[in-house]
Amino acid sequence: MKEESKQEKSEGGSLRKSPFNLFMNQLQRKKSSEKDGKSQSSLVSRLFKSSKPSPPKTDLQKESSELETTDSQPDKEMETETGTETKIETNSEKPTTSETESQSLDAETDLESNTAKIEQFLQKLGKKPNSRSIDLNNCGLTSTDAAELGALLPLLPELEELDLSWNDFIGGALKPVTLQIHHVSKLKILRLSNCRLTTDDVLALGEAVKTTPDLEELNLSWNTNVGGNLSHILQGIQEGSKVQILKLMDCDLTAEDAVSVGQVLPQMQNLEVFDLSINRNIGCSLTSIVQGLKNTPGLKVLKLQTCGLAQDSIQILGDAFGHLPELRTLDLSGNKEVGGGFKDSAVHLAHLKHLQVLDLHQCSLSEEDVASLTQVIPLLSSLRELDLSANKKVGSSSENLLSRLRFLPELATLAINGCALGREAFTALAEASMYLPALKILDLSWNKYVGGNLNLLLETLKLSATLQVLRLRSCSLVAEDMALLASVIQTGHLTKLQQLDLSYNDSISDEGWATLSQNVPLLKELTELDISLRPANFRECGLWFGHLLNGLTKLPMLSELGIQRWRIPAPQVEDLEHFNRNHKRNLHFDYGGF
Incomplete structure (x- = not known):
């Protein structure tokens, strides 16, 4: 007991x-x-x-x-x-x-050591440490830097953005980075454009993509070895992918790559920006891509510049337009063989009710194409940018098309340079442009008829209170055109103008340049002015150049002055060289070439 x-x-x-x-x-x-x-x-x-x-x-x-x-x-x-x-x-x-x-003290010491390593690595490249973003774009990275970066990635579990673009010396040395990407599983943005990636780099990258389920942007542009190996990268994109931006510009993609793209697109329901520009061999496999595009209803930007498209490509693409209700930008420029393809297929563009940017420059548009576009473009009431440049046959048949521009009240950018505009077309443009209150950029360069007829645009120049960019390069302008432009400036109708391009107009006399130089200082928001001569011509500066130099002090925003091939007297060259220092400005004078 x-x-x-x-x-x-x-x-x-x-x-x-x-x-x-x-x-x-x-x-x-x-x-x-x-x-x-x-x-x-x-x-x-x-x-x-x-x-x-x-x-x-x-x-x-x-x-x-x-x-x-x-x-x-x-x-x-x-x-x-x-x-x-x-x-x-x-x-x-x-x-x-x-x-x-x-x-705890040991852990603190380790963390402080790791932090010091990261800061030291970034500081030597001129960058500040950021736990969520590393931007080493165009930093001259070497293979040693790539290896060091790979060793640091496990210390950055919160990293969301990694940009190594335009570092062509890391090609062939990317593996240390790709092997460690799984440590940054929250990665959303990966940019590797113009890194001279090798085939081994591409294969390793394909494995790395599998470990980044949150990836939203992938940019591999200007890496030619992606071509023929794209399937190895795309296999890392799984069903329900979060990728919103995919850029593969100038990757030397093959027809087989195009088929791989078409097969993976249905898994990219969140895709918004898709750029395949400058891949000339994918046009023959466009059907595969289009079938995939039908499964990307949220696509907003589609760029197929210089992709080897042919006449029938417009009809093939047209089949997808009805499935892309959110498309805002369509770039088909640089496809010279597409001419004639809009004749019976332009009607498909009418499905793109929210289209804001349409780029058809250098597409060899025929008169039949222009006639068909005349019926469709006025229906694109949301259009803000239209580029029809470098379609030389447009000038003789575009009077109807250009007159229809008045039905695009939101149009802010209009580029029709190099279109060989004739009198009827230019007159139609001048009349329609008066109904474009939102116009900010007007490019009429390389249209000789503008010279001596700028007065037709007088009302437009007066009414365009928002005009910021006016390009009249190589338009055979004369002194009378400069007098007209000066009068508009004097009356305060171009107060928002930021860029004025009058280059390659060698036909303007000294009197014309004098009239302009005396009135340019009234453009207080001007940032760029180009009055360069043609490459084959050299000319002595007149007394007007002194007026222009004196007026520079009254242009506080001017950062670029193009005066190539003008023979400038030595004293005035010295004035140019000392201008920035004397006035504490950072104005670039482009007067080389002689």
Whole structure:
């Protein structure tokens, strides 16, 4: 009996502990836990100098109240406390407070060392540390840098953006980076354009893409070895992909690559920007791509510039337009064989109700194409940018098309340079342009008829209060045109003008240049002015050049002055060279070439 009593006394020792002792034990454990938590939090917060809020302090009054409530309960509550206390004793082998502090100090030292490594690496490249974004675009990276970056990636688990574009010396040395990308599983943006990727780089990248489920943008443009190997990269894109932007410009893609693209597009339901420009061999496999495009209803930008499209390509693409209700930008420029393809297929463009940008420059449009576009373009009421440049046959048949531009009230950019505009076409344009209140950019370059007939645009120049860019390059302008332009400037109708291109107009006399130079200083928002001569011509500057130099002080925004092939007297060359220093400006004078 005595032994049993002694045993009961030993086992029940914990029961006889006072409520105060229990309370102090609980409080000590909680403080120790909080201390460890705070230590870890402070370590993380030091990385990239970002801080996180500390856990709230313990409310002692609340703890006391809870303890009083427990103490007033019968033995059932005491049994609960007993179980807790016994558990604590059982786990007595956990690290002591001093051991935990030692571990925290070691972790702190490691983090500080890692932070120093990251900062040192980025600082030598002229970049500031950022835990979410590393932009090393055009930094002259070497294979050694690539290896060092790969070693640092495991220390950047929060990284969302990695841009290594325009570093052509890391081609063939990308593997150390791709092998570590799985450590940055939150990566959303990966840009590797113009890195001279090798076939091995592309294969390694394909494996890396599989480990980035949150990837939203992938840019591999200007890497020719992507061509023929694209399937290895696309296999990393799975069903439900989050990719929104895919750019593969000038990658030397093959017809087989085009088929691979068509097969993966149905898995890219979130795709918004798709750029396959300057891949001349994919036109023959356009059908595969179009079938895939039918499964990307949210696509907003489609660029197929210089992709080897043919006449029948417009009909093939037209089948997809009805499935792309959100398309905002369509670029088919540079496809010279497409001429004649709009004759019976331009009607498909009418499906693109929200189209804002249509680029058809250098498409060898025929008169039949223009006639068909005349019926469709007025229906694209949301159009903001239209480029019909370098379609030389447009000038003789575009009077109807250009007159229809008045139905595009939101048109802000109109480029019809190099279209051989005749009198009827230019007159139709001048009349229609008066109904374009949002016009900001007007490019009429390389249309000789404009010279001597700029007066037809007088009302447009007066009404275009928003005009910011006026390009009249190589338009055979004469002194009378300069007088007209000067009068418009004097009356304050071009106050928003930022860029004025009058280059390659060698037919303008010294009197014409003098008239312009005296009025240019009134364009207070002008940033660029180009009055260069043609490459084959050289000419002495007249007295007007002195007026232009004097007026530069009145153009606070001017940053670029093109005056190539003008023979400038030595004293005025010296004035140009000292202008920036004397007036604390950063104005670039482009007067080389002689």
